[in-house]
Amino acid sequence: MNDNIILQVKNLSKAFGGVTAVNDVSFDLARGEIMGVIGPNGSGKTTLSNLITGFIKKDAGSVVFNGKDISRWPAYKIADAGLARTFQVMRPYATLAAYKNLVPPLFSPRARRTARGKLGDRSAVAIDILEEVGFERDARVPYKLAGTLPLGYLKRLELCRCLALRPELIICDEVFSGLSMSEIASMVPLMERLRRDGITLIMVEHRLRELFRIADKVLVLNFGEKIAEGLSQDIFKVEKVKQAYFGGEDCYVSSE
């Protein structure tokens, strides 16, 4: 097997009763790549990330991460192996300062291992992580109560929760959704920096314009099936994708 492949998903399927949420999806992901996962509402994007990260039991198929078959692993063990994920709905410790939210992930076995005994005071490390990610207009954000933070900062906090584990791959479940244009504009460089740091990203998104700007390749789901996989700029030339998104009419996606 190619060493450069970090994640290999094969024939993944999941049905909830009579509804097939994910049907026979396969893909490979190379180390350091950013892959977008798009599709209309209910096409199985979130279920796919739940299946990969072990939060839902798979009906069939396998997931190989870093050469290890993690198909039957419990969710915490997958995270421990370095495959982190964000959640669409974040529930931070509302009554605590933002940086305190990073203390539990820093408490995890993986964080202790990757720090190689240099972890020290977890609160200080948490503040470091938050400051490194940066809250551009407001340096006091790490000290504010998490319950008072706007959505854009909460999304970053959620991302920081993953970064605390020093993961190799992060599955970002709609980190752009619900954000204003300027907030997204400030998130894009952050994503690019994560890639430079050697982190592979899977981005489940609805915001196509920003996604296409940073993603190396895109996977399109519809009704749980993979209908296309390819480079960002080519994906809307595929007939099936046009069909799923626009009902088959000719379309043009701005590449700016």
Place this chain on the structure above:
Amino acid sequence: MQELRKERLDRGVKVRCDSIYAVSSLKEVMFLVGPGLALVLILLVLPLVVSPYWQRVLSITGIYVLLSIGFGFLANYVGLVCLGGALFVGVGGYLSGIMNSVGVPMILSIPIAAFAGAVICTVLLLPCLPLRGVYFAIVSFVYPLLAARLIAATGIFGGTDGIAGLDVLTNRWFNIYLIFFVLLVAIFFMSRLVNYEDLGLVFRGVKDNEQAIIASGINITWYKAQAVFIAAFLGCFGGAYLTHLYGWVGMSLFAIDFSILPVAATVVGGSGILYGPLLGTFLLVPLSEMMRDYGTLRIVFYAVILVFFVVFWTEGIMEYLRRKYEQFEHWVRV
């Protein structure tokens, strides 16, 4: 018509102690340590001013306090509604009793029973740790009933008669200060754990945001087991202590009172902080003792008090006191 609105503001001293953490005057130090100091003083003085009979009642109250702290800790900080108080007391009591009956001295049998009992209880509850809310409550509630039936039916451990003739803690001063000391250590240790330690934050995450904790690569079952162990340790110590208070161990150690009273105490005392269950227990157990003359009618009084708190005073006494301590209220014009 003038409309008035009640406004609550933090007291200045509270704000200073909260934000800076630099302790700059005796007043602030007293504000911070005062409540804890008052509790220690009350527990020190209380046994001196009551009759031997009430000293015995206070010792029993101490056992209930340990159970209530454990219940409050599991319910409010870990998200497990555990009605296993009777299980903890029963297992701890029987272990200590059995060990003592084969010749292990009290000074060893009590701590060993507390530790080994906690291990046994945690292992028993381990399969149901993934359960949440009422399901965990049911399983933890059924275990003591099961144990009592098992002992009655098979006649093991003395059957319905229990094991008599065990060593007795004879010095009543030692008895009462021992249990008070243990409950003080327990409550200070626990409030430090849940408020300041990183481990406490993980526990709270297990309660409030289980998925984020799992996604952080943390095995929540392991942390739930640790939390149950802490609560079970307190309960098993209480059981072992109770055994040697009477010099007898029997099926009544599995009585459901041990499971139910902590719930009532938490309702009365307030659930937000650990001192709530403590206060609730110190009110309810002596109250129930005072109403002993009324026989079964005391259950009615009990129910009325509970309903009053559940319906009209949900925050509980301790939460109310804390608010009065930290904030002042005044009426302002809208």
